[in-house]
Amino acid sequence: MDKIKMITPLVEMDGDEMTRVLWQWIKEILIQPFVDLKTEYYDLGLKERDNTDDKVTVDSAIATKKYGVAVKCATITPNAQRVEEYSLKKMYKSPNGTIRAMLDGTVFRAPILVDGITPYIPTWKKPIVIARHAYGDIYKAVDGKATKGKAELVFTDENGNKTIKTVHEFDGDGVVMAMHNTDKSIASFARACFNYALDMRLPLWFSTKDTISKIYDGNFKKIFSDIYENEYKEKFEKVGIEYMYTLIDDVVARIVRSEGGIVWACKNYDGDVMSDMVATAYGSLAMMTSVLVSPDGVYEYEAAHGTVTRHYYKYIKGEETSTNPVATIFAWSGALRKRGELDNLPELVDFANRLEKATISTIEEGEMTGDLVGLFKKDGVTPKKLNSKDFLKAIAKRI
Ligand code: NAP
Ligand code: MG
Numbered sequence: 001m002d003k004i005k006m007i008t009p010l011v012e013m014d015g016d017e018m019t020r021v022l023w024q025w026i027k028e029i030l031i032q033p034f035v036d037l038k039t040e041y042y043d044l045g046l047k048e049r050d051n052t053d054d055k056v057t058v059d060s061a062i063a064t065k066k067y068g069v070a071v072k073c074a075t076i077t078p079n080a081q082r083v084e085e086y087s088l089k090k091m092y093k094s095p096n097g098t099i100r101a102m103l104d105g106t107v108f109r110a111p112i113l114v115d116g117i118t119p120y121i122p123t124w125k126k127p128i129v130i131a132r133h134a135y136g137d138i139y140k141a142v143d144g145k146a147t148k149g150k151a152e153l154v155f156t157d158e159n160g161n162k163t164i165k166t167v168h169e170f171d172g173d174g175v176v177m178a179m180h181n182t183d184k185s186i187a188s189f190a191r192a193c194f195n196y197a198l199d200m201r202l203p204l205w206f207s208t209k210d211t212i213s214k215i216y217d218g219n220f221k222k223i224f225s226d227i228y229e230n231e232y233k234e235k236f237e238k239v240g241i242e243y244m245y246t247l248i249d250d251v252v253a254r255i256v257r258s259e260g261g262i263v264w265a266c267k268n269y270d271g272d273v274m275s276d277m278v279a280t281a282y283g284s285l286a287m288m289t290s291v292l293v294s295p296d297g298v299y300e301y302e303a304a305h306g307t308v309t310r311h312y313y314k315y316i317k318g319e320e321t322s323t324n325p326v327a328t329i330f331a332w333s334g335a336l337r338k339r340g341e342l343d344n345l346p347e348l349v350d351f352a353n354r355l356e357k358a359t360i361s362t363i364e365e366g367e368m369t370g371d372l373v374g375l376f377k378k379d380g381v382t383p384k385k386l387n388s389k390d391f392l393k394a395i396a397k398r399i
Contacts, residue, residue, distance in 0.1 A: 001034075001106065002038065003033075003034060003036040003140075003256075004035045004345075004347045004348055004351055005037055005345070005347075006035065006036060006037065006038040006339065006343070006345070006348065007019055007038075007343040007345065008038070008039070008067055008068075008069075008333050008339060008342070008343055009038040009039050009040045009067060009070055010037075010039045010040070010067070010070065010241070010336070010339055011039070011040050011042065011060060011063045011064045011067050011069065011070035011071070011300075012039035012040065012041045012070070012071055013042050013044045013070060013071065013072040013073060013075075014041065014042070014043045014044055014045055014073050015044055015045060015072065015074050015075040015076075015307060016019075016044075016045050016046055016073070016074065016075050016076045016307045017074075017076065017307035017308065017309055017312035018307055018309070018311045018312035018315060018321065018323050019073050019074040019194045019303070019305075019306075019307045019308060020045060020073055020307070020371040020398050021312070021315060021388075021395050022323060022325045022328055022388060023073045023328065025325070025388065025389055025392055026325055026328060026329055026332060026392065027079050027332075028394075029389070029393060029396050030329065030392060030396055030399070031332060031336075031355075032302075032394060033160065033396070034351055035336070035348070035351060040045055040063055041055040041209050042056055042057075042059060042060035042063065042079075043076070044056060044057055044060060044072070044073070044075050044095050045058060046075070046076045046078065046082070046088070046092075046197075046216075047086065048078070049075075049092055049095070050089055052088065052096070053089070053094075054092045054093070057095045057098050057099065058098065058102070058223075061098065061099045061102040061103060062097070062102075063300055064099070064103065064298055064300055065102075065103065065294075065296075067336050068298050068299065068342060069299050069300075069301075069315065069335050069339050070298075070299070070300040070301070071301050071302070071331050071332055071334075071335035072096075072099075072292040072300055072301070072302040072304070072331070073328070074302070074303060074305060074306050074307045074308075074328075075095045075096070075167065075307065076159075076307055077093075077095070077096075077097075077280065077304075078091050078092050078093040081093070081370050083185070084156040086303060088393035093127075094139075094300075097139050098135055098217075098295065099292070099300065100134035100135065100139075100292060101135060101139075101140060103134075103135050103292060103294040103296060103298055103300065104134070104135050104168075104185055104188065104294055105188075105192070105284065105292040105294035105295070105298070106131055106132065106133060106134055106188075106189050106193060106196075106292070106293055107130075107132040107134045107265075107271065107290055107291070107292050108129055108130070108131050108132075108196055108290070108291050108293065109129065109130045109132065109271075109275045109278070109279070109288055109289065109290045109304050110129045110130075110288070110289055111127050111278065111279060111283075111287055111288050111289075112129050112223075112284035112287045112288070112289060112326060112330060112360070113127060113282070114283075114287070114329070114360055114364060114372075115124075115364050115378065116275065116364055116376045116377060116378035116381065116383075117282075117283045117287075117363075117372060117375045117376055118281075118283075118377065119281050119282045119283060120235045120252060120281045120283070120377075121256060121281050121381075122211075122246055123257070123258075123259055124255075124258070124260040124281065124282070125257060125259045125260055125261075126259060126260035126261030126301050127260055127261065127264055127282075128255065128258075128260045128264060128273075128278050129196075129262070129263045129264065130264050130266055130271055130274055130275040130278055131189075131190040131192070131193045131196060131204075131263055131264065131265040131271070132266050132268060132270075132271025132272065132275060133186070133267050133271065134264065134267075134268065134271075134292060135181065135182075135185040135382030136179065136180055136181035136182070136255070136268060137181060137268040138177070138179055138184060138268070138269055139268055139269075141178060141179035141180075142177065142178050142180065143175065143176065143177035143178075144175070144176055144177075144260050145173065145175055145176075146168075146170045146174040146175060146176050146277055147170065147172075147173055148170055148171055148172055148173075148175065149169075149214065150166060150168075150169050150170070151166070151167040151168050151170065151171055151176040152164050152165065152166055152167060152223060153165045153178060154166055156179075156395065157219040158227030159268065161373060162173065163300060166343060169218075171240070174311030175271070177259035181216075181219075181220075182221070183223060186219065186220055186224075187223055187227060187266070187329065188294075190223055190224045190227045190228075190265075191227060191231075191295065192293050192295065192345070193206070193263060193265040194227065194228065194231070194236075194243070195234075196263060197203075197243075197364060198232070198236070198241070199261065200241065201239055201241060201242060202261055202262060202263045203241045203242045203243070203244065203262055203263070204241070204242075204243050204244070204259075204262075204263045204265060205244050205245075205246065205251055205254070205255075205262055205263070205264050205265065206221075206224050206243070206244070206246075206249060206264075206265040207245070207246055207248040207250070207251040207264070207265070207266065207270070208220050208246050208247070208248060208267055209247060209248050210223055210247070214311070214350075215281065217267075220267065221245060224245060224265075225245065228243050239359050241292050248270060250263065252274075252359065255278075258349050275288070275290075275304060276304075279304055279305075283372065284324060284371045284372060284375065285327075286303070286305055286323075286325075286326055286369070286371055287326055287327060287372075288303070288304035288305065288327055289301070289304065289323070289327055289330045289331065289334065290302050290304040290327075291334055295354040299334075299338050300334070301330075301332070301334040302328075302331045302339075303328045303331050304327060304328070308323050311323045314332070321387065321388060321389045322369045322370035322371070322385055322386065322387050322388060322391075323388045324368075324369040324370075324371050324372065324388075324391075325388055325391065325392060326359055326369075329355065329356075329359050329395070330359070332355070332357060333352040333353075333355045333356045334352070336351065336352040336354035336355075337349050337353070340352060351393055354399055355395075355399060358395050358396075358398035358399045359395050359397055362391070362394045362395045362398055363376075363383075364378070365380060365381065365385055366378075366381040366383050367384055367386055367391065368384070368385065368386065368395045369386065369388065369391050370385045373385045389398075
């Protein structure tokens with residue numbers, strides 16, 4: 001059989017721990033036998049980030065801007081314990097944070113639904129897609145410790161005029177933080193959400209806390225509303241979907257009561273937290289896909305979960321693990337499909353679809369990783385737990 005040819009390379013961002021192990025197996029077992037895989041490889045494993053003073057992360061984001069499509073493995077965001085474990089020169093920032101800030105995008109997280117796995121909220125019949133603004137707020141904040149004294153927020157305009165606001169008069173120790181966002185980034189976040197909702201024919205809900213954060217969150221609300229009225233209202237009405245703005249607390253309650261089938265646009269922090277809740281409620285963190293879409297049409301695909309450290313420590317002791325590779329497989333299929341669409345390679349698009357179908361039917365026919373076994377209930381099918389490699393081989397058989 002001739003392998004499927006590619007034209008433009010994918011930007012491949014390798015990562016850490018258990019997902020780094022799965023990464024290699026996915027390529028060997030599921031992709032390379034069928035596709036003449038072309039990638040430009042960046043090793044974002046923590047050791048290499050340390051060796052290059054994190055330049056490799058920046059380089060991989062630059063390459064993503066150049067080629068347009070990247071696929072990323074989960075990576076460690078170092079904390080104090082990791083600095084010691086890996087003898088790091090410093091506590092590097094989150095690679096995802098660095099990449100998001102450079103691409104200024106929106107992250108869409110959608111669960112992979114499988115017949116046989118009922119969400120913890122059984123009324124959720126359709127996917128809830130979280131659209132996370134991936135720029136600014138606390139992820140680009142400046143914070144520090146305070147002692148007895150006064151914290152002020154100073155803004156200097158381009159003519160040197162200063163506006164000073166008192167944040168707090170401290171009579172003892174405390175903490176302060178200042179954060180920002182830009183109208184440009186908020187507007188591209190809004191357009192990315194409106195476009196995605198239109199593409200998927202799903203209603204869009206957007207939430208902030210503008211009753212408390214009147215200027216900051218109020219600005220988000222206004223930009224969304226203006227763009228909707230001027231550019232999207234007619235299109236939404238034409239396909240019969242709604243745009244709704246409401247408070248974050250209200251939307252949390254509505255989401256729980258809904259049957260899904262919604263795109264929920266969240267500010268950066270809300271999206272970070274809520275996507276983990278939604279993913280878990282759909283069954284497993286390992287069944288959540290994630291794609292970063294930049295305003296100039298650059299795509300970076302990844303799994304929503306982390307490097308699955310606990311499984312990795314077992315793996316290095318020589319034990320078998322049943323770590324779920326599904327979200328990482330869907331990162332690859334998403335990236336290959338997009339590459340196929342952009343380069344006009346229908347065979348590559350078709351392969352990506354087959355790979356996803358084979359993955360889902362493997363589970364639906366009862367072969368799955370340990371995390372799913374306890375969740376799976378389907379008449380006439382007894383779920384069987386496979387280790388990661390055997391699960392990948394079971395998928396390969398079906399491609
Ligand atoms: P995690 O790697 O997502 O794992 C948390 C737990 O969720 C696991 O211990 C496991 O539960 C379960 N789980 C997650 N993915 C799974 C999978 N594919 N198959 C089976 N079970 C899975 O999160 P973490 O332990 O908080 O973080 C570990 C490292 O990942 C950290 O260094 C963090 O910085 C990094 N991280 C990276 C990203 C990213 O690159 N996008 C995102 C989040 C975290 P059991 O142990 O109960 O089996
Ligand atoms: Mg999170």
